[in-house]
Amino acid sequence: MARKMDLRPLDGIVPPDQWSDIERRPPKGISFPSHRGRTRNRVATVVLALLVATAGLVLLAIAFRDRPSAPVASDQPTVAPAPPELIAFVTSNSRIAVVAPDGSGERVLTTGEEGGAGASVGAAYVADQSPQWSVDGTTIYFVRVVLDTTWLCTVRADGSGFNVITRHLDGGHIVLSPDGSLLAYDGNDGELHVIRNDGSPVDIRAARVASSGPFMWGPDRPAWSPDGTEIAFAGPADGTGRCGNDGCALLVLNLETGQLANLTEDQPSQKVVSVVWGPDDQVIFSSVDLSSADGASPLKLWTTGRDGSGRRELPSDGRTIPVTYSPDGSALLVGRYGPFPYVDNRGLFIVDGSLVRPLVSDAVSAFGDWRA
């Protein structure tokens, strides 16, 4: 581990005592319960929050149901999908797990000890993330962060057969190509990378993913088009600037021509996060408005065509990001956060034509992949 910087001169700064201000301060957008009637107010706040959350998610469900290319929604409650469907996700303590779409059969597949990771640096410094199903549905690809290195690993759906493809991925979020032969990921060098699924290199025209802006939200996960010819991702609008202070655009890279298109050029203050490409060829993504006057901008949800046409905002609860589609495109897995500043993971939900239902609460809201 590299030597720490000596920042002890900061100890010489005398901070103000703010406690009396904090006690009197109403937080932005959140009511502050008084001591008198605290219980009643808390109950009222919880009820109100539940109503708001329910309304937001119902709006999201309605919006999703009304998408022109989505299958016609049923008025009846959704029947649980067939048993083979399984969703891979990341638990709140950063382990890979699976669960059926009806919430049954939850099972944690990794411990952090596999491959000698936990023994070498301590399990607390091992974090698994970004699960992706292989095309045949037998194996999960994922990224294992081991202190300051990142491994590309696989594990079978039953938790057996842990395998390390490379201990030098040097990137965080992977996405498999539709045919399963390639992996795209955001490199720690700020470039978009593509490799074969065995870890060997592929020559593509690189594109900037993100740089060192101070206002980073959500995963820097790229998204493959269903035909495998393009990759959508959130990146700096000018291709070289910072993805943060200067906004963050929805970019689409054509893998055959190397052409890079900015689909949100007219929205420079929006920071795009969590891009997902649906099987119906619609791109769905979230964004936050960096120009918001009070700094507490809600997470907006958008859908657009692959060429930027038909972009429109979908109603949402302001705290939801898309994660992945169901294999047939009839449902969307979404992650929810607590209110601004969006620190709290509230888990994964499934939105389909008729309802929104919680899937797992003990989950990192940003990750998930749905096996056919």
Place this chain on the structure above:
Amino acid sequence: MRYRSVTDVRDTRLLSGTEPMEALYRQIGPNLWRSLLAYSGDREIASDALAEAFAQAIARGDEIRSPEPWIWTAAFRIAAGELARRQPNEVGSREPSYELPAPADHLVSALKRIPGNQRIAVVMHDYADRPTREIAEALEISVATVHVHLSRGRRRLRHLLEESDG
């Protein structure tokens, strides 16, 4: 620098109302404020981010299982949001609202010259001793990327400090 676990405070049944949070404020507030000042270079942003993070934590009550990491993460996100919202010429060009001790002033000036994510990583890790997973959550990036920011930030900061010393 290691802090006592916040659960020690929250599990104390004798404390009630905002007392646990005041105890937490007394415990982490000074270092959090210095860290926010070192990151933002602005006393007003540091104070506002700290107060807002505590106010939101108080409003959430028992909903937050581990207030200490929550408050660190929230405070840095709020400060980063405020920095992003302000025009570039608003930050760092203000007249200092009060004098910093010379060694600290020297350090804060150098920190202002490294990119935001590198600055957060160096300050949270090397000064406040926060775990890299928490920094990753604050920045919404992977732990591996935090290490990259740490490495680059330290190198750049050392260079800047040597340059100004020379």
